[in-house]
Amino acid sequence: MSEGTKEPDGGEEKVVLKTHDGQEFTVDMATANQSGTLKNLLSEVGSSSNNPQVIPLPSSITSRVLGKVVEYCQRHAAGGGRRGGMQALEQFDEELVELDKDMLLDVTYAAAFLDVPRLLDLTSQAVADAIKNMSVEEVRHYFGVVSDFTEEEEKVIRSECPWAFE
């Protein structure tokens, strides 16, 4: 149920999302409109069922990540009316963000890029829960960042709130 690759179109307007690694996701308008970025784009260029608009996506969004986003958008475009109502939808949301670290960050990035507010809410909450009780070093490790502060700069920030680092 994850993606609708090369689905036969049912007369509805379709949009093709093409990832950088060449995979195509054909989605209907209701699904695409869950994303603010796509909605804006489509309202400008328009689309038709005979000749679906192909939207290329940046290399930062892989097909695996886009699959997740499309899965989310399809479920939410259908709303709570399908398969067990709002409760099932909430459970779906919960299960969706049970991802490994890299995937979670990538989906967060994709949700921010494609402007899917509720998905961004979900994933950023999951990331926030993950880093909640981490030390500075652990957070650096989690995100794979190297401190770009000079020693003095870090000292200044630490001295502003020494209690925060105990």
Next chain:
Amino acid sequence: MPSSIDDFPLDALVQIFCKLDHDELRPLRCVSKSFNHAAIAAQQMHFDFSTPAPKKSMAFSRHMDASPGGPSWALEVRKPKTAKLSEGESRRIAVVLFPATDRDRRRTTRPECRRCSVAPGSLHLANAHA
């Protein structure tokens, strides 16, 4: 793939920070420069407008006022005085000292305000400092 968080858009990082609690934000500031920026942005757009979650370490703050050096209001709280006179009695005693209608009163107080050549705005500011 944004393998490093440095490719991460600032607004997504701010979104993540907004899901944290107040005291969890500060340590993130010294992770890296982009984290520092995001934490400051999150502070300005979210944390300045939300109430910190009650913490165990603040349990005794109920007895202390918000500012430790400030006056302790608790000592000055008195029981509300109950009226010793009944309403009928007090009405019998009360006398109207300035028998002017509301409209008259407004007319007399307004020039007062103009005379003291202070703009209403600055007056308000002075009050805010007090």
